[in-house]
Amino acid sequence: MTKIVILTGAGISAESGLGTFREKDGLWTKYDLNEVATPEGFARNPALVHEFYNARRQNCVEAHPNAAHEALARLEQYIDGQMLIVTQNVDDLHERAGSRQVLHMHGQLRQALCAGCGHRWEAPLVMQPADPCPACQGGPTRPDIVWFGEYPYYMDDIWDHLRGADLFVSIGTSGNVYPAAAFAQDAGRAGAYTLELNLEPSMCGDDFVESRYGAASVLVPQWVDEVLGA
Template sequence: MEKIVVLTGAGISAENGLGTFRDEEGLWAQHRIEDVATPEGFAANPQLVHDFYNARRAQAVEASPNAAHQALARLEAEFSGEVLIVTQNVDNLHEAAGSKAVVHMHGALSGALCAACDHRWPAPLVMAPNDPCPACNQPATRPDIVWFGEMPYGMEAIWDQLRAADLFVAIGTSGNVYPAAAFVQDAARYGADTVELNLEPSATISDFADARFGKASDVVSAWVEEVLAQ
């Protein structure tokens, strides 16, 4: 086995207090997704959207990697082949744990984007609609986050990596959001073995050859131990 591609979703960071869409409490429960996670919501009320992501950014800055993030960083460091993490998460907990090969397909809270000229720069802790772009000076600052209705980042490269994988692993994902929900079928079609590590079965559980259920910090750590022992 030479290449492992790992998809991570909100479930891997849930133990850190960074909520998922489906949490009954927390930031997402206080807002309609259409209001804070779509281009239309941003156009209608940019201050609301900035307030929402400012709160998420503050939350993420206070979080530390858990045992699952640390286990994946160890896997990358000690595995004899290649390990790539493709994450749907916008926090930086994989990097904080030591992972280096990480693709943020949905963007990152640590980034700012100019809606006028597409310039990107490190986001301050607090952003506002009238913040000028450092490149074009237009007041068109938005979070560098992929919202619903927008194309995730790096998709061509991700598909190429999936099709070259010997093993595809999905961790803490619901299987409800495309294109990520299709990754397991695509990887399997090109010959990869497939494993789901999750708190409970995802919507795409029937597409996986193997599955383990439990807290991410437990099941991911145990799985990494198995892989490294082989």
């Protein structure tokens, strides 16, 4: 039985209107990441952090899955084997396109987290520093996002899946951020065929057996058609 593990990054959601870290004039450029994407920044100014993620959450709600998200959902539905998406993205576009086997290694915008008791729940569109945790009535409550300096979610499971994969595909990632930048090497050492689908060569492009370059909304449906024999 074929097992496919797919890593997706900001590039797959960019065509849905969700900006990347490095996009010129994007939302990220208007804020100091040390102030809005670190535990220390949240401790200093939780109102600013919530303002930033409220804006990102609104962008996420208004966005729609594109052809790349839809193609991956189709692949999961019809593949003769197993498929898992590991995403660095905090949006829910994979799920809204129909994908069910998705691990969000960097958390999710649509979830809230109590820093006190660890409880998670569906985040309101607008979060505020005074919001109480529905479980313990304490806090502080924060976006359920993995910030810089924090360890990504599900890593033990992800390494296991990578080492059991027959095919590893990286879609729309820069290759700048670890541990995800090491996934291709790790899967390849375990015997997986490795494929990069990206707008341009990533920083870890040499780790792949095969690379294809172009827009995700074009490349991914083409590749899925090949896999499914459409």
